[in-house]
Amino acid sequence: MRHLLSVISLLWLAAPAQASPQCEGGQVWEDRNGNGHYDAGETPLAGIKLSDGIEVFITDADGRYRFAPVEGRTLFVIKPAGYDVPRRADGIPDFWIHARTTPGPALKYGGIPTGTSGCRDFGLIPHHAAAQSPDLEALIFADTQTKSLTDVGYYRRDIVEPLIGRHTAQLGLTLGDVVNDDLSLYPALNAQTARLQVPWLHIPGNHDLDFDAGSDDDSLLTFRRHFGPDTFAWEEERMTFIGLDDVIYQPGQKPAYVGGFREDQFAFLQTYLPTVPKQRLLVLGVHIPLFDTGGGSFRAADRERLFGLLRDFPHVLLLSGHTHTQRHWYHDAATGWHGVQPLHEYNVGAACGAFWSGAKDADGIPDATMADGTPNGYARLKIASGGGYALSWHPARDRQEPGIGLHAPKVLRQGAYPAWGVYANVYMGDDRSRVEYRVDQGEWHPMQKVSQPDPRLLAENMRDDLADALRGYDRSPEAKVSQHLWRGALPTDLTVGVHRIEVRAQDPWRGELHAATQYLLQQASP
Incomplete structure (x- = not known):
């Protein structure tokens, strides 16, 4: 396996990148007491995978990994099944570090500040067997898309607070358009999501871009500062989740963005996918739907290239957002999928519905029904053994809608x-x-x-x-x-x-x- 990873890494062709001299790697250990320190009696973890979004590194018998950080990239640990990662002060899972030793472009919302070397140690917290559920359950939000603190208040009252103390999920996902262009709202929104007390993963959308960036490479710097890598993987006993940015920013062009994937993302997938157990459900989360190719909204060639990498996986689920409507799509040969079974894409309805619009109810919350008549809300994903899963849609505040x-x-x-x-x-x-x-x-x-x-x-x-x-x-x-x-x-x-x-x-x-x-x-x- 290491030979395969090395060969694919050598094939990665990119513009010359400047390696950071600050560090050469780090260590991953089992943080049994969850205090963030390598204490006596705790053990290093071998075979743990890490990545900088292109290459994959694996820890040795001493739990050590070695690599040369590249300026501008983000190193992340691929959380293995059976372990948790600690949470940052803002409640976001703490599984990454940026390599930023020189100033990046000056951006309205700040981008990534300097002062991080690009490598660190990672303590992984073992699951307690008694606390584990037989089925993994995830909450799925798409397009929370707040444009003001008023909208953050709607999100708090309409989506978050009705779930506090009532949900049974062990993981949360937001499928892009976390905010509506005002990236200064990230901390306020995160403070509400963190109240759900589960690890929450975020994928960027077209309204999460630094629109004053001069290139696609720099268009997610502020998003990455708050949420970490825009390409990442996360492993559970019954599921492997891969989050992918699929918004290609085209500054100065019309349209200003197009759906697709970057070369570095394909390099990561080519390196990482051979390590993924095929008996698990493989879930990919994106923002722009892959079935939507009208008007150049998603590049068909990128979709077919992705499908070629996924072809031999028997259990695949694709999750997308962006449309502010809801539907199921089953990819087959007509859209470039050649697996044994059709590939199911669930285009998840928006948490904000129709952008927090409509007449307000007695509680002062907008109706927010989407253009296809679906009430705003969230989805649940339950994963069983053998790649099985169940999906459900839940109107906000659990209004008595029977589906x-x-x-x-x-x-x-x-x-x-x-x-x-x-x-x-x-x-x-x-x-x-x-x-x-x-x-x-x-x-x-x-x-x-x-x-x-x-x-x-x-x-x-x-x-x-x-x-x-x-x-x-x-x-x-x-x-x-x-x-x-x-x-x-x-x-x-x-x-x-x-x-x-x-x-x-x-x-x-x-x-x-x-x-x-x-x-x-x-x-x-x-």
């Missing part, structure tokens, strides 16, 4: 032509979903999947249109075609009065979901 949003007319004329229907937005649905409805406990009938906007959001658009004054800071988004909407025609030949509508949908991970509403039949004369 299905319903819309039906309040009143219809008895005997009218049955041209009106009930609509079911099954938030985690896809083309394979079975969705049925019945009226007054009658027979179940299949609903038809339709490609149109969610009428619940269309009604909100109309309320905004007809209002004499603004109903919120920003209007709800204009409704667009939902990828998970079903329709069933409502009968009008029933008795006058109220009739109950029930909808059920088969969720592949949560089982049968149910929702109900009603409509009224009235008599009318011409």
Whole structure:
């Protein structure tokens, strides 16, 4: 394995980089008491992997690794299964160090300050067997995207506080657009996320860039100062997670960014992937979806190159954000995937929904429904042995949404032509979903999947249109075609009065979901 790593490292072709003379490596040890010091009785850890985002280094029998830090890169330990890493003062996992001995570009939000040599010792804290859950559970946020301290307050009240003391996750992920261009908000946002008391990993998005940087190489310096490497890996007993920046900044061009990967990221993957056990679930987290190639939003050649590296992995899940909608995509030969099974990409809905927009509720929090009718919120990922997993979507504040949003007319004329229907937005649905409805406990009938906007959001658009004054800071988004909407025609030949509508949908991970509403039949004369 070491020979393979060395060969691939030698193949890395890059512009000449200046090695830092400050250090030559460090040591990794088992920090049994978690105090950050190598105490008597604690032992070095052999076989631990570290990387600078290109090469991979492995500790020897004394727990030591050796390398020459390269100015501007970030060294990180690849957390092994069975261990935790300590947390920094701001609550972020402490698993990296930057190599910055000379000043970088002057940036509005500061970039990475000088004074770090690029190598250090790492103490890993062993898991306590009694505290381990049989299944790994992760909270997944996409696009928290706060543009002000007011939005940070919404994030606190809408997303974070309802989860405190109630979730059972051991890991957290944010899939980019942590903030909305104002990078000074990172500390305030981190302070809230840290209250969830789990290791939290961050991937950059297009709104996390230093837009005054002169190149893509320098466009994530401020992000990296706060969150660490923009390419990294993290290992658990049942999962290997790889985080990848997939936003290529193009200063002075239109568009200003494009979805894709850098050469150094491919070098890291080529070096690291051969070390990853194939029986585990391999999860890749990115910001820009890989299925989205319209208008140059993601480079198809980069996607196919990545898929070539992943082809022999039997259990792969891809997580993305960016769209402020939600859908499932199954990659096959049409998009360059040639694995035995289709590759599942889950495009996660946004924590901020539609950018914290819409009319405020009684608690003063914006509605934030996304353009496809999905309520803002977060996802859960549960991982079982053998590469299995389960996904679920949870509306913010755990509103009593059963995974299905319903819309039906309040009143219809008895005997009218049955041209009106009930609509079911099954938030985690896809083309394979079975969705049925019945009226007054009658027979179940299949609903038809339709490609149109969610009428619940269309009604909100109309309320905004007809209002004499603004109903919120920003209007709800204009409704667009939902990828998970079903329709069933409502009968009008029933008795006058109220009739109950029930909808059920088969969720592949949560089982049968149910929702109900009603409509009224009235008599009318011409």
